[in-house]
Amino acid sequence: MTTRNAVDRLLTPKKPIPAFLEIGSGTGFAIGILVVWCILTYGGIIDPNFLPAPGAVFEAFVKVASNGSLLKHTKVSLTEIYAGFFLSSVIAIPVGIFMGSFRIVAATIEPVVNFMRYLPVTSMIPLLILWIGIGIEEKISVIFLGTFFQQIVLAADVSSRVPDDILNVSYTLGANRRQIVTRVLIPATLPGVMDTLRVTMGWAWTFLVVAELVASNSGLGYMILQAMRGLHPDRIFVGIFVIGFLGLATDMVFKWLTRALLPWAVIR
C-alpha cells in the first residue's frame, strides 16, 4: 500500500518530492553516467583514442592545473565571456524592455533585430576580424553578437507580458510616464529579466570555442582546439568539464541572486 502511494506521489504532476530524493536522484543520475563511462572505457568497449578513461582525464586535469596553464586559460575565457555578456546585457535589456512597451520602438527595430537574430555568429567572424582585428576585442564581440539580439527579443517578451491592469492602476494613482517606467515597469520585469540573463549566459558560453577559433593563443576554447589538433582527447575532456562546471557555478550564482534580490518572485 505504501509503495503504491509513494509511486503515486512521484507520478502526480507538480507534487513536491522529499529533499533527499531531489538531491539523491540528481546525484545518482550523474554517478550513473560516470559508471557507464567507466564501463565503456575500462571495460575496453571503446577505443581510448575516442573516449579517454576518467582516470586519464583526471591525470590531464592535474597536469594543466599544476603548471598554471589551466588558470591562465580560464582567466582569459572568463574575461571574454563576462565582458561580452555584460556589454550585451546593459544595452539589450533596456532596448528590449522599451521595444516590448512602446509600439513605435517595436515597429522600428523589430525587423532588423529578427533578421540579425537568425544569423550564425560564425558567419560574421571574418567581418569582425576585418573590422576589429584578432585581439581579445574580437572574441568579446563574437560573444556580444551571439547574445545581443536574442536578449532584446526575450526582454521585449518579458516587458509585453506585464499586465495592462498593473499599468492602468498606476495611472489612476497619479503616476506620470516617468514613474510608470521607473516605479512600475522596471520592477515588474525584473524576475523575467533575471531569467533571461540566466538563460542567455548559458548561450554566451557556447560561443566560447567559436570565438577562440581564429588566432587565439589562450583561453579554454583555444586549449580544447590545441588538444584536438594534438590528438589529446583527455585534454579535450578537461576543457569540456571545466567549462561545464564554470557554467553550472554561474547558474547557481544567478539562482541565488534571484532569491536574494527578488524574494517576492520565489515565494510559494
Next chain:
Amino acid sequence: MGSLSINNVSLIFEGRKTDTVVALKNLSLDIPDKQFAVIVGPSGCGKSSLLDLIAGLRDTSGGHCRIDGTTIHRPGADRGMVFQSYSLFPWLTVKRNIAFGPSINGVGKEERDRRTAHYVNAVGLAGFEDAYPTQLSGGMRQRVAIARALANDPQVLLMDEPFGALDSQTRSIMQQLLLDIWEQEHKTVLFVTHDIDEALFLGDVVYVMSARPGRIMDTISVDLDRPRDYDVITSPEFIGLKRRIMTSLHGEVEKTMAIT
C-alpha cells in the same frame, strides 16, 4: 468635491479584424458629490468601458465626462480605481502597495505612514503589513487594492466589479467592509456590477444600464436606512426594488444572449 457629469457620451470600438462595436451611445448621467452610485447591467453592456472613460484610460468617441465641471482627458489621482483583478504590485508588501499612491505624489513620510496604518486597520489587515500579495487570499488582496485606492485620497472612487472574482461568502463580507469604510469618509463612489443584490445593498442610487449600446434605462433611488445591515436583503422594500430592476434587466439580458 467629487461630482461626476457624463454628457451624451458615445464609445465606438473600430475593429481592424472584427466588426465595429458601439459600446455606448449618447449616454448621460449625473452623479452628485458623496453619492454611492451603482451601475447594474448585463455583461457586455459597456459599464466597464464607461468606467474606463471616467478614469481617463480611454477617450470618448463623442461627448464628454466631467469631474466637478472639469473635462476628463487623462487618468489622475482624483479618480482612484479598483479593478476586478486586484492588480496589486507583486514586488511590494501590503504596506508599500498601500503607500504607493502617496509616495509617488510627494506625500511626506509621516503622513504616508499614518495613512497606511489607518487603512491597513480599516480593511482589517493588521498584522499583514509585511506580507507579499502572493501570500494573500483573493479577498485579502482586494482589501489591499481598496486600501491602496483610498490611501491616495481620490475625489471619486471607481470600482469595476471588484468582488466579482470572490466566492459569495467573501463577497458579502467585503460589501459590508466597503460600506463600513464609506460611512466614515462618504467619498463619491461609482460602483459597477452585474449583481442586483449587491447593487441594492450598497447603493444610494442604482442606475440600470441596457444591453449594448449601453444607455441608462432606469434610475432607482434606494431609500433603505443606513448603516445597512445584511438582513435588509430579505426585507419587502428590498425585494420590491429588486423586482423592479429584474423586470428592466430581463429583456436586456436576453438581448445580450442573442448578440453573444
